[in-house]
Amino acid sequence: MKAANGASDIAKKIKLIIFDVDGTLTDGRIYMGPEGEAMKAFSARDGMGIAMAHKAGLKSAVITGRSSRIMTRRAKELKIDALYQGFIDKRGAYEELKLKYSLADEEIAYVGDDLNDIPLIIQAGLGCCVGDGVPEVRELAQVTAELPGGGGAVREIIEFILKEQGKWSSLVGTFTRKS
Numbered sequence: 001m002k003a004a005n006g007a008s009d010i011a012k013k014i015k016l017i018i019f020d021v022d023g024t025l026t027d028g029r030i031y032m033g034p035e036g037e038a039m040k041a042f043s044a045r046d047g048m049g050i051a052m053a054h055k056a057g058l059k060s061a062v063i064t065g066r067s068s069r070i071m072t073r074r075a076k077e078l079k080i081d082a083l084y085q086g087f088i089d090k091r092g093a094y095e096e097l098k099l100k101y102s103l104a105d106e107e108i109a110y111v112g113d114d115l116n117d118i119p120l121i122i123q124a125g126l127g128c129c130v131g132d133g134v135p136e137v138r139e140l141a142q143v144t145a146e147l148p149g150g151g152g153a154v155r156e157i158i159e160f161i162l163k164e165q166g167k168w169s170s171l172v173g174t175f176t177r178k179s
Contacts, residue, residue, distance in 0.1 A: 001143065001144070001145060001146055001156060001157075001160055002143070002144040002146075003142065003143045003144075003160065004141075004142040004143070006142070007126065007142045007143050008164050010106065010125050010126045010142065011109070011126055011143075011160060011161045011164035011165065012164050012165055013106050013107050013125065014058065014107060014108065014109045014125065014126055014161050014165070015057075015058060015059060015101070015103055015107040015108070016058065016059040016060070016061060016097065016101055016103055016107060016108045016109070017053060017058060017059070017060055017061075017108075017109045017110075017111065017157075017158065017161070018060075018061045018062070018063055018094065018097065018108060018109070018110045018111070018120070018124070019060070019061070019062050019063075019110075019111050019112075019154060020062075020063065020064060020090075020110075020111065020112040020113060020114075020117050021040075021062060021064035021066065021068075021071055022040075022064065022065075022066060023112075023113035023114055023130065023132075023133070023149040023150075024111055024112055024113050024117075024130055024149045024150075024153070024154065025042055025043075025046060025062070025074075025149070025150065025154060026040045026041055026042060026149065026150040027041060027148065027149055027150035027151065028113070028149055028150065029041070030066075037066075037068050037069075037070060039070065040068070040070045040071070040074075041150060042074055042150065043150055043151060043152055043154070043155070045152045045155045046150075046152060046153075046154035046155045047077075047078055048155065049154055049155030049156075049157075049158035049159065050078050050080070050154070050158065051078070051079075052158060052159075052162060052168075052171050053158050053161070053162065054079060055171055055174075056162055056165065056167040056171060058161075059081045059082075059101060060078070060079075060080050060081050060082075061080065061081055061082040061083070061084070061097050062075055062080055062082070062083050062084065062085075063084045063087050063090045063093045063094065063097075063120070064084070064085050064086075064087065065086070065087060065088045065090070065116060066085065066086070067085040067086040068085065071083070071085060072085070082097060082100065084096075084097075088116065089116075089119075090116065090117070090119065090120055091119055091120070091123070094108075094110075094120055094123065094124075104125070105123055105124060105125050106125035107125060108124045108125050108126070109124060109125065109126035109127075109128055109157070109161060110123075110124035110126070110127055110128065111128040111129070111130065111153075111154060111157055112127075112128075112129065112130075112133070112137060113129060113130045113132070113133035113134065113137060113149050114133065114134055114137060115134060115136060115137070117133075117137055118136065118137060118140060121137055121140050121141055122140060126142055126143060126161070127140060127141045127142050127143070128141055128142070128143040128144070128145070128157045129141035129143070129144045129145070130144075130145050130147070130148055130149035130153035130154070131144065131145045131146050131147050131148050131149075131151075131153055132148040132149060132153075133149070143157060143160060145157050
């Protein structure tokens with residue numbers, strides 16, 4: 001994990017984490033069949049990370065340029081608080097989320113991997129990039145995971161945020177206590 005100076009202080013303020021999909025929650029591959037998009041592969045560890053963020057009281061959202069029934073289903077499974085699909089320019093959806101949850105930029109983390117994520121990497125309080133994000137995004141991000149998109153990077157970033165907020169150990173403790 002590469003974190004810029006000040007990233008730890010910003011992580012303490014985060015209340016909403018927004019994710020890109022292709023290349024962030026997935027490895028970026030798009031499998032197409034005769035009916036269109038046929039499948040996406042998601043990391044179960046990323047899913048557990050999102051569940052841990054929810055347990056810690058954080059909100060989650062997805063803003064993606066593509067529209068996919070697969071993502072709709074995955075968002076429902078993960079209890080993602082807000083899903084915005086078909087937003088090539090993601091700034092409008094970002095502004096809606098700020099208003100919906102009455103948040104300032106400093107309270108929002110955005111996780112992306114490619115050029116179309118740059119506006120939100122810059123605007124969000126905590127701009128984050130997966131380990132295999134494009135160089136331009138890695139250069140601008142305050143936090144860059146070691147792991148690749150779709151391979152645990154989202155979990156790595158969530159752990160960073162929750163550890164900085166002092167919530168990670170108690171969340172892990174819920175799994176280690178005997179009933």
